[in-house]
Amino acid sequence: MAERIRTPHRRNGWWPVRGGRRAGLLAVACALVAAGCGGGGSDIRAAEKSQRPAKPSPVKAVSPGLPGMPPPLEADDLYAADRPGKLAPQVKDFPSRVYVPNTESDTVSVIDPKTYKVIETIPVGVQPQHVVPSWDMKTLWVNNNRGHDLTPIDPATGKSGEPVDVHDPYNLYFTPNGKYAIVMASLDRQLVFRDPHSMKIRKTVPVSCAGVNHADFSPDGRYFIVSCEFSGELLKVDTEKMKVIGQEKLPFDGAMPQDVKISPDGKTWYIADMMADGVWVLNGDTFERPRLMPTGKGAHGLYVSRDSKNMYISNRGEGSISLLDFTTGKLVDKWHIPGGGSPDMGGVSVDGKVLWLSGRYNSEVYALDTRTGKTLAKIPVGAGPHGLAVYPQPGRYSLGHTGIFR
Numbered sequence: 001m002a003e004r005i006r007t008p009h010r011r012n013g014w015w016p017v018r019g020g021r022r023a024g025l026l027a028v029a030c031a032l033v034a035a036g037c038g039g040g041g042s043d044i045r046a047a048e049k050s051q052r053p054a055k056p057s058p059v060k061a062v063s064p065g066l067p068g069m070p071p072p073l074e075a076d077d078l079y080a081a082d083r084p085g086k087l088a089p090q091v092k093d094f095p096s097r098v099y100v101p102n103t104e105s106d107t108v109s110v111i112d113p114k115t116y117k118v119i120e121t122i123p124v125g126v127q128p129q130h131v132v133p134s135w136d137m138k139t140l141w142v143n144n145n146r147g148h149d150l151t152p153i154d155p156a157t158g159k160s161g162e163p164v165d166v167h168d169p170y171n172l173y174f175t176p177n178g179k180y181a182i183v184m185a186s187l188d189r190q191l192v193f194r195d196p197h198s199m200k201i202r203k204t205v206p207v208s209c210a211g212v213n214h215a216d217f218s219p220d221g222r223y224f225i226v227s228c229e230f231s232g233e234l235l236k237v238d239t240e241k242m243k244v245i246g247q248e249k250l251p252f253d254g255a256m257p258q259d260v261k262i263s264p265d266g267k268t269w270y271i272a273d274m275m276a277d278g279v280w281v282l283n284g285d286t287f288e289r290p291r292l293m294p295t296g297k298g299a300h301g302l303y304v305s306r307d308s309k310n311m312y313i314s315n316r317g318e319g320s321i322s323l324l325d326f327t328t329g330k331l332v333d334k335w336h337i338p339g340g341g342s343p344d345m346g347g348v349s350v351d352g353k354v355l356w357l358s359g360r361y362n363s364e365v366y367a368l369d370t371r372t373g374k375t376l377a378k379i380p381v382g383a384g385p386h387g388l389a390v391y392p393q394p395g396r397y398s399l400g401h402t403g404i405f406r
Contacts, residue, residue: 064220065176065220066177066220066222068177068178068179069175069176069221070176070397070406072219073396078263078406079304079405079406081395081406082304082308082393082394082406083306083394084306084351084352084394086394087350087392088396090138091391091393093156094156095156095158096113096392097111097158098365098388098390098391099389099391100365100388101129101142102128102381102382103384103385104382105382106123106126106144106147107124107128108122109365111381113356113390116376116379124144125151125163127144127146127147128144128147128151129169129171130172130345131387131389131402132171132172132389132403133393133400133405134196134398135175135181135400136196136397136398137398139152140155140391141153143172143387145168145169147163148166148169149165149169150163151163155392167188167192168185168187169183169184170185170212170213171186171214172184174398176221176399177221178397180195180196181193181194181195181196181199182194182400184214184215186211186213189207189212190207191205191212191242191244205237207228207235207244209230209231209235210230211229211231212228212235213226214226214227214257214401215227215400216260218284219266222239222240223238224236224237224239225237225260225262227259227260228257230256231249232249232250232257233250233257235247250276250280251292252276255273255276256274256275256276257272258271258272258274259271259272259300259301259302259401261302261311263326264308264326267283268281268282268329269290270282271290272299273292274298274299274317276292277296277299278293278296279292279293279299279302279324280292280293295322295324296313296317296322296334297316299313299322300314300316301314301316301344303346303347304348305370306352307352309326310325311323311324311326312324314343314345314346316344318336319337319340319343320334321335321337321343321373323335335368335375338375341359341362341364342359343357344360345357345386345388345402346365346402347389350392350393354369355368356368358385358386358388360384363383365378365381367379387401388402
């Protein structure tokens with residue numbers, strides 16, 4: 001994140017003093033000097049020196065954003081483009097749907113959010129993990145992890161296209177300037193930078209941690225933080241250089257970091273940890289040791305409210321959702337799903353009134369009222385539902401996963 005610029009104070013003006021500037025300065029000097037004031041030149045020079053503006057401190061240059069990246073709409077809110085109903089022209093006519101990848105059924109269930117019913121089931125590749133909106137938001141990519149391919153879905157028609165060969169696509173992200181797709185090749189231990197349309201490899205970055213899975217980008221887009229599920233580590237990656245520039249072992253035995261999300265003001269990073277039962281709070285710029293905020297058993301997914309005030313944290317191991325207040329940095333509520341459940345990944349409705357989450361171990365999807373926390377529906381789907389995408393959503397472009405929009 002770019003550092004704040006320090007600017008010198010405005011220059012003080014000269015007050016009108018009878019006798020002109022020299023006499024005025026003499027009067028000031030007389031007031032300041034404890035000894036008698038005889039009008040000596042040394043006193044006047046001292047007074048003149050005291051009236052000069054302070055020499056400005058050196059100004060540190062602000063790092064420009066990633067070349068080609070659209071600038072934030074608001075400097076203090078990265079999610080300002082995600083307001084209710086604020087759909088981009090290219091998605092405004094897409095039908096509202098919830099796309100649910102079923103990892104054990106090798107299908108995608110399509111839900112009509114108005115009726116809370118599955119209206120179609122799309123066969124895809126082996127072990128679909130996430131449904132990911134492309135950077136230009138015109139395509140949905142189904143990540144078929146063990147099938148080693150991506151299935152494109154046209155959100156205008158709901159029809160799937162020919163799979164594209166991509167090895168080990170556990171998750172998928174896009175650089176903020178749309179230049180690259182980044183495949184989280186979890187078992188291959190790689191970050192693979194690809195063409196965002198053809199998916200041809202541009203650069204493969206081997207990593208020494210195990211289980212790369214989720215990520216988010218800094219406000220200027222110049223770096224991103226990646227969670228490593230199986231080794232309990234975090235990576236810091238230079239976006240433009242496509243190079244790992246930091247690696248941090250989380251201070252918890254058996255840590256399993258999951259979803260990653262940056263705060264609206266761009267100052268704080270949150271990383272869900274399903275074994276530490278909470279969220280790690282991190283300064284991404286310094287990349288120093290984070291602190292743990294307990295939320296609930298099996299903390300997993302992180303989602304920002306449409307007004308940028310709160311974050312929803314799914315606690316998969318206890319069937320609950322914790323509510324974080326971004327202003328105070330504290331938890332303010334917890335919603336429990338009646339009868340229990342396993343809330344995992346998802347997204348927020350276009351109007352911001354409904355939180356959609358997959359029930360990973362219950363073959364169902366949950367719809368919750370974001371104002372009251374009430375469970376509105378439990379919808380049966382295929383086996384092992386995971387990274388569902390609510391689509392379309394507000395925003396100008398997609399950073400990937402189940403829908404991170406800026």
